[in-house]
Amino acid sequence: MTPPVFSHGSLRLYLLKLLDETPRHGYELIQALGDRFGGTYSPSAGTIYPRLAKLEEEGLVTKASDGRKTVYRITDAGRAELAARGDELGRVESEVTDSVRRLAHEVRSDVTTAMKSLKAELASAARDARESASRVPPVSSTTPDDRTTSRLALQDAELALNVFRHDTRAALRTHIGSGRSFTSAQLAELRIELERAATSIKRILTH
C-alpha cells in the first residue's frame, strides 16, 4: 500500500537523535515525531515500541520505569553510534519531509473519494427516511406545531454548535501543529470574537 515514511533504518537513527536531545518515554516520542513533521503524520505505537525494544537490546538506550510510563535514555554506545552516522541525519530529515508531503497529497484525494461515498450514503439515508415516513403514518396533523418545529430546530442548532466547536478546535490544532505559535494576544481576540457571537445570538433569540 502506502510506502513507508521512514526508509530502512531511518527511524532507528532519528529515535537516537531525539533521545540524545532529552530522555523521553515512548508516547512522547510519537508526539515529538508528529510535531516535527507537520501533524499530518504520526508514527504508530507498533512502529515505535519494537524499535525501542531493539535499541535497548543492542545497548544503545536504557529503559527505566516511571509509574505508568517507561523513560528511555541514550547510552554512551548510543551517542557513539549517533556520532558515527550523524551525517546521515540531514538526508533522513529531508527524505521524511518529502514523504510526509506526498502523504498529505494522498490524504487530499482520499477526502475527495470520501465525499463521493458520503453522497451515496446520504442518498441511501434519504431513501431510508422516505421509507420510514411512508410506513409510519403522521401522528396528528400535516403541519407540525411550533413546539415540534422548535425542537427540531434546536437539534439542528446544537449540531451546528458542535460543528463550530469541532472546526475551531481543528483549526487551532492545525495552526499549532504546523509550527506556528498561538499567542495570548490571539487568545484574547478569540475570546472577544466568541463574546461577540454570543451577544449576537442572544439578540437573534429575542428578535
Add this chain to the structure above:
Amino acid sequence: MTPPVFSHGSLRLYLLKLLDETPRHGYELIQALGDRFGGTYSPSAGTIYPRLAKLEEEGLVTKASDGRKTVYRITDAGRAELAARGDELGRVESEVTDSVRRLAHEVRSDVTTAMKSLKAELASAARDARESASRVPPVSSTTPDDRTTSRLALQDAELALNVFRHDTRAALRTHIGSGRSFTSAQLAELRIELERAATSIKRILTH
C-alpha cells in the same frame, strides 16, 4: 462535547447482553459494538475496559487470561441482572441507533469543511516549498518556549470554546423553555453568526 452514544448505564447493560451471547475478550467487544451500529461508531478502549473491570468487581462477569487476550464470561449473577433489566434493551438499542445517525450527520459536515481546510493547508504547503527552495529550511520553526505558551493558550481557547457552547445551549434552552418558539429563520441566522465567527477566528490565526 458530543453527547455520548450510550446514555448512563446503557453500555453496562449492553455489554452483559453481548457476553450472554458468547464469552469474548475486550477488543472483540469493541469490534462487535462497531459492527452492530453501522461501523461509523466504535466505543473506545477507554470506555470498555473500565466498565469490564467494574462488572468483574461486581461479580457479574469473570476474567480469564488467554495468552495476550483476556476472556470475559458472564456469571449467574450477571444473567440474573440481565433477566431483571432485559426489557430495557430494546429501548437502549433504538437510542444508540439514533445517536449514531446523528453522529454520521456530524461527520458529513465535518468532511465538507475538511475539504476547505485541506485546500488551505495545501496552499500553505506550496508556499512553504517555494520558500524553503531559496532559504535554509529551519528544523524546528518554533522554540520550545513558544510551543509551551502556545499549548497553554490552546487550553484556554478550548475552555473558552466550551464556555461559549455551554452558554449558547443554555440560552437556547431557556428561550424554548419559556414558551417562545425557535424558528428555522432564527436557526439560519444562528448558523450565519457561527460561520462569521469561524471565519474571523481563522483570520486571527493567520494574523
Add this chain to the structure above:
DNA sequence: CCTCTCCTCGCGATATATCGCGTTGTGATT
C-alpha cells in the same frame, strides 16, 4: 419540593506492547 453535593459513567487522550504482512537490505551460494 428543591438544590447541592457526591458518585458514577461515557469517552477521548495517554501509555504500552505484540502480531503479521509486505518490502527492503544483506550475505551466502552459485
Add this chain to the structure above:
DNA sequence: AATCACAACGCGATATATCGCGAGGAGAGG
C-alpha cells in the same frame, strides 16, 4: 556478477489498561 534465502524493518491492526473531564443521576439536607 546474479540470485536467492533470510533477517531486519516500517507499519497498521490487535490488545490492554489508566487518567481526567464533563454530564447524569441519586440521595441528603434544607
